[in-house]
Amino acid sequence: MAEERKFGWGPRKDNVLIGKSIQRIDGFEKVSGKAQYTADINTPGTLYAKLLTCTHAHAKLKKLDVEPAKKIPGVRAVYIFPAGDLKAEGAGEIFWDGTLIAAVAADRPEIAEDGVKAIIAEYEVLDHIVDEEDLKAAEAKGATKAVGKNAKGKVEDALKTAKHVHKGYYGVHTISHMCLEPHGTHCEWKADEVLDIHASTQNVSGLAGQFAGPLGIDAAKVLVTANFEGGGFGSKFAADEWGIAAAKMAKETGKPVKLMLDRATELKAAGTRPSGYIDVTLGADETGKIVAWDSHHWGSGGISGGSIPVGGIPYVFDFENRSRTATQLNCNVGPTRAWRAPPHPQLCILTHCAIDDLAMKMGKDSYDVFLTNLEQTAGTAAHLPETYKAEMEIAAKLIGWKEKWHPHGKDAGKGAVKRGLGMALHTWGGGAGGCACNVKIHADGSVESFVGSQDIGTGTRTVIAITLAETFGLPLTAIKVNLGSNQYPASAASGGSITVGGVSGAHRRAAQTALWKIFDLVAAKYKVDAGTLAAKEGSIVSGDKKVCTWKQASMLLGPMGLETKGEGPAEDGLTSSRVGGVQMADVSVDSETGIVRINKYVAVQDCGLIIDELTAKSQIYGAVIMGIAYALSEERVMDKKTGRYINADLQNYKLPRIGDIGEIVVNIYQPDSEYSRGVIGLGEPPVISPGAAISNAVANALGVRVPVVPLTPQRVLAALSKSKGGAA
Amino acid sequence: MRDRETQERYGPDVSRRSFLKGSGVAVAATAIATAAEEALAQDKKAASAASSSKAQDVELTINGEVHKLKLEPRVTLLDAIRNDCHLTGCKEVCTTKNCGACTVMIDGKAVYACTRLAIAEQGKKITTVEALSAGGKVDPVIPCFIKHDATQCGYCTPGFVVATRAFLNEHPKATLEEIQKGLGGNLCRCGTYDGVAKCALELAKGGA
Numbered sequence: 001m002a003e004e005r006k007f008g009w010g011p012r013k014d015n016v017l018i019g020k021s022i023q024r025i026d027g028f029e030k031v032s033g034k035a036q037y038t039a040d041i042n043t044p045g046t047l048y049a050k051l052l053t054c055t056h057a058h059a060k061l062k063k064l065d066v067e068p069a070k071k072i073p074g075v076r077a078v079y080i081f082p083a084g085d086l087k088a089e090g091a092g093e094i095f096w097d098g099t100l101i102a103a104v105a106a107d108r109p110e111i112a113e114d115g116v117k118a119i120i121a122e123y124e125v126l127d128h129i130v131d132e133e134d135l136k137a138a139e140a141k142g143a144t145k146a147v148g149k150n151a152k153g154k155v156e157d158a159l160k161t162a163k164h165v166h167k168g169y170y171g172v173h174t175i176s177h178m179c180l181e182p183h184g185t186h187c188e189w190k191a192d193e194v195l196d197i198h199a200s201t202q203n204v205s206g207l208a209g210q211f212a213g214p215l216g217i218d219a220a221k222v223l224v225t226a227n228f229e230g231g232g233f234g235s236k237f238a239a240d241e242w243g244i245a246a247a248k249m250a251k252e253t254g255k256p257v258k259l260m261l262d263r264a265t266e267l268k269a270a271g272t273r274p275s276g277y278i279d280v281t282l283g284a285d286e287t288g289k290i291v292a293w294d295s296h297h298w299g300s301g302g303i304s305g306g307s308i309p310v311g312g313i314p315y316v317f318d319f320e321n322r323s324r325t326a327t328q329l330n331c332n333v334g335p336t337r338a339w340r341a342p343p344h345p346q347l348c349i350l351t352h353c354a355i356d357d358l359a360m361k362m363g364k365d366s367y368d369v370f371l372t373n374l375e376q377t378a379g380t381a382a383h384l385p386e387t388y389k390a391e392m393e394i395a396a397k398l399i400g401w402k403e404k405w406h407p408h409g410k411d412a413g414k415g416a417v418k419r420g421l422g423m424a425l426h427t428w429g430g431g432a433g434g435c436a437c438n439v440k441i442h443a444d445g446s447v448e449s450f451v452g453s454q455d456i457g458t459g460t461r462t463v464i465a466i467t468l469a470e471t472f473g474l475p476l477t478a479i480k481v482n483l484g485s486n487q488y489p490a491s492a493a494s495g496g497s498i499t500v501g502g503v504s505g506a507h508r509r510a511a512q513t514a515l516w517k518i519f520d521l522v523a524a525k526y527k528v529d530a531g532t533l534a535a536k537e538g539s540i541v542s543g544d545k546k547v548c549t550w551k552q553a554s555m556l557l558g559p560m561g562l563e564t565k566g567e568g569p570a571e572d573g574l575t576s577s578r579v580g581g582v583q584m585a586d587v588s589v590d591s592e593t594g595i596v597r598i599n600k601y602v603a604v605q606d607c608g609l610i611i612d613e614l615t616a617k618s619q620i621y622g623a624v625i626m627g628i629a630y631a632l633s634e635e636r637v638m639d640k641k642t643g644r645y646i647n648a649d650l651q652n653y654k655l656p657r658i659g660d661i662g663e664i665v666v667n668i669y670q671p672d673s674e675y676s677r678g679v680i681g682l683g684e685p686p687v688i689s690p691g692a693a694i695s696n697a698v699a700n701a702l703g704v705r706v707p708v709v710p711l712t713p714q715r716v717l718a719a720l721s722k723s724k725g726g727a728a
Numbered sequence: 729m730r731d732r733e734t735q736e737r738y739g740p741d742v743s744r745r746s747f748l749k750g751s752g753v754a755v756a757a758t759a760i761a762t763a764a765e766e767a768l769a770q771d772k773k774a775a776s777a778a779s780s781s782k783a784q785d786v787e788l789t790i791n792g793e794v795h796k797l798k799l800e801p802r803v804t805l806l807d808a809i810r811n812d813c814h815l816t817g818c819k820e821v822c823t824t825k826n827c828g829a830c831t832v833m834i835d836g837k838a839v840y841a842c843t844r845l846a847i848a849e850q851g852k853k854i855t856t857v858e859a860l861s862a863g864g865k866v867d868p869v870i871p872c873f874i875k876h877d878a879t880q881c882g883y884c885t886p887g888f889v890v891a892t893r894a895f896l897n898e899h900p901k902a903t904l905e906e907i908q909k910g911l912g913g914n915l916c917r918c919g920t921y922d923g924v925a926k927c928a929l930e931l932a933k934g935g936a
Contacts, residue, residue, distance in 0.1 A: 027874035030882030031889055032866075033817020033857035040816035048811075109811065110802055180821045180829060180883040180917050230819070230883030231917050263822055457881030457918050618877045618923065625919030650822035650915065658921040659908030 004531060005516055007509050007572045009609060010470075012675045016537075017470045019675075021614035024462040025476060026228075026455065035228045038200040039260050041186040047076050047105040049246060049259035050112035052119050053268070054083070054094045054101050057128035057332035057643020061092040061121065066102055069115035074107040077249040077257075078115065081241055094123070095303040096334050097644045098268025100241060105249045105257050128332040130638040132275040132300040133171060133708070138329045144298070147328045148310030153321030158292035162283025166358040171277035171708040172349045172691060173635040174300070176267040177339060178653065181230020183270045184260030185243045187250040195247055196223045199239075200260075202232040203493035205452035205486050210239035215247055224486040229456045233626075234338030235271030236456075237493050267648040271337030272636060274301035276308045276346035277708075280354045282319075288364055288372040290355070293319045297350055298327040301336040308343045315344070315351035316427050318379045332643055333636075338495060340623070341428060341684035345630065345691050349709055352424040352692035357705055360408040366423060366696060367392065367401055380427055381578045388425055391582040391604040391669050395423070398665050399584045399602045409703015416592040419599070420701025423584045424692035430607070430681030431577030432505050432569035433498030436489035439468065439510040441518070442561040445554035447472060448480045449510075453491035453503050455483060458683055459615030460499055466611050467504045471511035473535035474550060489565070497681025501575040504611055504679045508574055510566025517564070521556040522547055575678045581605045583624070583689035585697040591720060594713030596632055596698055598662030601690075606669040608680035613668065620666045620686040627690020628662075629655050635710050786847050790815065791859040801847045806830045808846035809856060817857035817886040821915075828914030831887040831894075832856050838894035838913075857886035860893060869893050872931055878923030884916045892928050902932040 012019065029035040054061070064086060066078045084101035085091050104115030129143050138144050159165055179200075186198040195217065201207055201224070208222035229236065246259035261270055278297040284290045293314050301307040310326035339345075359369040371392060374385040396402065404421055411418040437451035447468055455461045465479040472478075482488060492502055515535055522540050523530035525548075532542045540547045554561070569575055586600040603620050610616050633654035637647045647653045691709045698716070699705045706719040786799045788808060795813045809815050809832065818841055821829035825840040832841045833855040860867035869892050872878075879885040888911070895910040896902065902910065907928045916924070 023874050024877065024879075027877075027879060028861075028870065030879045030885050031870050031873040032861040033815075033886035033889070034861075035882055036816065037819075037883065039819065040810075042811060042814060042816070108803075109807060110800060178917055180827070180881070180915075181819070228882060231881040233917075263824075457879075614877050618880060618920070621922045622880055622919030625921060626917070649824055650826035651824050655915055655917070656921075657912045657915065658925060659905075659912050661921055664922055 007512055007574055009508070009574065009678065012672060015470060017466045017476065019610050019613060022462060022466055022476065022612045024459050024615055025465050025481070026461050030228070037181050037228045037230050038184060038186055038198045038226065039181055039230070041198045041258065043188060043256050046186065046256040046258050047107060047249070047253060048109040048112050049103050049105040049249060049257055050109065050116045051100055051242070051262060051265055052102040052116045052121065053265055054099045054121070054123065055097050055644055056094060056123055056125055057097050057130055058126040059094045059123040060126060061086060061094060061101070062124055063120065063122040064101065065120040068118040068120065069104050072111065072114050072118060074111035075104055075115040076107065076253045076255065077105040079103040079245045079249050081245065096332050098265055098334050100269060103242070103245045103249065103259060105253065128643040130331050130333055130643045131640055132174060132329055132331050132333065133277055135298050135327065135329070143330045145328045145330065147307065147326045149325040150310065151323035155292050155294050155321045155323045158321035159281060159283045159294065162291055163286045164358060164362045165281065165283040166354065166361045167281045168354050168357050168705065169279055169707050170350050170353045172275060172346050173708065173710065174275040174333070175273050175339070175630050175634050176636055176653070177233045177235040177271045177337065178267065178655070179231035179233065179235060182261040182263065182266040183236060183240060183242065184258070185246045186256060186258040187247040188256035189250055193217060194221050194223060197247070198225050199243065200229050200236060201226050202229065202236045202454060202456050202495055204454045204484055205490040206237070206493050207239055208486050211243065211247060214244045225484060226454050227484040229454060232456050233340045234342065234495055237495060263650065264648040267653065268334045268645050271339070272334055273339035274307050274336045274343065274346070275299040276343070276350055278350040282354055282358055284358055284362065288362060288369045290317070290319050290358070290373050290376065292321040294323045296325040296327070298329055300329040300331040300333060302333055303330050304335070306336040308346055312343065312347045313350060315347035316380055316425060317351070317373055317376045319376060333638060334645065340626065340687045344426060344428065344684070344688040345627070348424055348426055348688050349691040349695065353695050353705065356422065356696040356699060360699065363407060365405055366700070367396060367405070370423060370425065384427060384580050387580040387606055388582060391580060391606065394667055394669065395582045395584045395602045395604045398667060399586055399600055401584065404586065408700050411701060417588050417590050418701040419586070419588050420697045420699070421584065421586055422693045422696025422698070422700055423582065424689040424696065425580065425582045426685055426688035427578065427580055428497060428685040428688070429577045430497035430501065430579055430684065432501030432575035432679065433492030435491040435502035435506040435568050437491070437503065437506045437510055437566045438489055438563055439507065439514055439566060440561060440563045441514055441554055441557060443554055443557055443559055445551040446480070447474065447478055448482060449507060450482045450488040451491050451503060452486050452488040453483050453499060454494055456494050458494070458499060458619060459612055460503055462615055463500050463611045464503050464507050467507045468511050471508060471515060471535070472550065473537055473539065497683040497685070499681065500611065501679045501681050502568060505568040505570065505574040506566035508566070509568065509570070510564045513566070514562055514564040517562060518553050518556070522553050525556055573678050575680065576608060577680055579606050579680055579685050581685045581689065583686070583693045585693040587694060587697040587701060589698050589701045589716065591702065594716035596711050596716065598628060598694070600663045600665065601628070602665045602667070603686050604667045604669055605682070605686050606674055607682040608677040609675050610668060610670060611679060616668060616682055617666050619682050621664055623686035624664050624690055625656060625661055626687050628660070628694065630710060631691045631694040632656070632710050633712065787850050788813065788846060788854060789852065790854045791856060791862060799846055801845060803846050804842055805844040805846045805849050806841035809841060815856050815858050819883055819887065821883070826915065827884070828891055829884050829887040831890045831914065833890060833894050836894065836897065838891045857890050860889065867893060868931060869896070869927070872927040873923070876923035876926045878920045878927050880918035880920055884914060888914045888916065888924055892924065896928065896931055900932065902928065904929055907932065
């Protein structure tokens, strides 16, 4: 009996819920507007805080007078951020547009705005550099730093003897996270110096210490709640200086303070994805096998680093003879934060556009060149070549690659609108994150889970409920999931696609542990062999025979019920890591207007065992749409003259709308061999390929590479003009 | 001082208040479908009511309930609904009527609450997302959004739901192309458009 009691998922064919399309359990709260986000918390007496930021890229703060703000009736507190604190040593130098200077808390938001307006700030404007692409200009200003160089094999020799050699330039501009719920907190001090925080965070269990340190209190006195969170994408792990400001102003005034970033500050200060540009030479032999890679990439992650590191280029593939160098530009731009799958989308663009252009140079079908080189992805993970091959076949069928593909620039159509196909592939780890949970079975048979994780829109609650309901043979409605509080067992921050693996593994372990105890009680009471028992359809059964109902079994637990702990990750097969993924784009490009339209986009994705196919597919749809955004329209625009982030608003920061995405086809690659791998995270991988796949499709349509993403009409026309000998 | 002026033009919320005063032309010129019905006359009325900057009595009729408030004329409809009436389904995201997270219905038409003044909306029938599941009656848009998983983080979702309801009221037999145009006034960052479109199409086919 004991030897059968191993943690594991059940046979795939027996699953009632796991792997099916299940509606999310918090769907009604979200869709009906009842879900309370941090920005919605308005406990009685709450003060509203607004921010003064510096809009210079580089300046010295000469004077800051907040007294006029304090005199406004209704203004309750003014907080000066470290950058605005002229008394602090070395203070006063501002390095990027959007730097926080002061916050004003007032009875009403409009009064807080009055307060911000009343503050007098005077600056001496200094020289700045915000062009992240112009390496030579940055070098001339001494604003570069070498961040790595390494090589293997004999690159020069291999390039000399290669049958086909291509030299290219590619890039991707910086983007912002653009969380629709901005970063922010609602802070309220309660009795006994307890700080009650609602935070828009991906890191419920990890925030207390970040607040406690700067506030000089014990982490045990910090309560963190995040029942719902309006988007994070990797940017919401920290308490942040504005969180500390809210807590301090709440302390000073004795009232709750809500400080949510305004839209401009959200875009400027709360995280960006660093830019990347590359000069690359690569060569292939007569079969199309790439034999040499020589590259130098650069970009900026802000004034103090955070650019794309040297590792990871070339992306997914590695070649026998390979040299790579990376340089960081220290620009006067806002700092970076992890952006969904960091920095894979950039690596993918910088690598797979070059491979596609090499295919164009060889006059070969890009599909064949990627296929020929799949063996060279084995260094990332041994199973990847086979996974990619299977996924490429599926994707090609879904998009009609064989029927529609034409050599680059050879669309047979005579009109101005040219059609093309492109592809790219990607990989991600997605191993389970740390997670502890308590599962409680009440004497009446109802089930609750407590976990200090968070649902950032990925479906964490639903995945937990499905895991427990499947294990106990209960309907979803019998399960109550409690998360979003640091009062529950600690769980890792949700970043890097580690949450679904983390929570499903831990909950399966807790649930199986509980179930085995219940089976023992049932076996003793009903005189059956515990080893034959299973939980199905609200009953405990032995083979085909019903032994008792779940409720009767639960009563055996006594009035206290049963509480079991689940932990993870563990090496027990419930979870694993490392996925592939192949995407293909079918686009139309108007060579007269430069407008690119997505006709069809195919995403084929493996991710091990699927808990909920509906929410899993949503992750892929969403990732592809985010990808279309950064491939075609979305970018931070820095004004070279003033050094300002000039499109830090939703009017000018262009995101696709519902009519801009074309037809998206999502296919989850899930043969039994994937099911048996256990759960692997999914949030990051499908957002990686769109930039390269769409750029490659545009190159296939036009026969001309638009080197830098996003492929705005202006850049498309410039590339076409340059190809015809005109000005770029 | 130079920097304060800069802050007024480029700064976040400060700019939107000044922007509101002169937004008439911008309203007329906007191509965004949900805002298409915004009327210049309303702005003129708002401007005249807003001539005194002192807080005054404002009565808003939201979801059939009258809210008696004391507000300065510059307070937006969105702030009044969220902060003073405590109906937080509609969200503040862009404050520049680009994203639709603040969508409510006024006299049955979808509008952006972020760029309207509360004082100018007195005497009108304001409907927020909360009304679509009030009193035990759930609007079919809501279960259909859930069915197609047209929500991820959920922050844009209530605005999308209200926009979808208002759109389907006017276009009960809408085609996919019409849906894509009609719901083009709302933005989602997580990428739930596929589910939203499927939901609207299903309701249009089945009779919304």
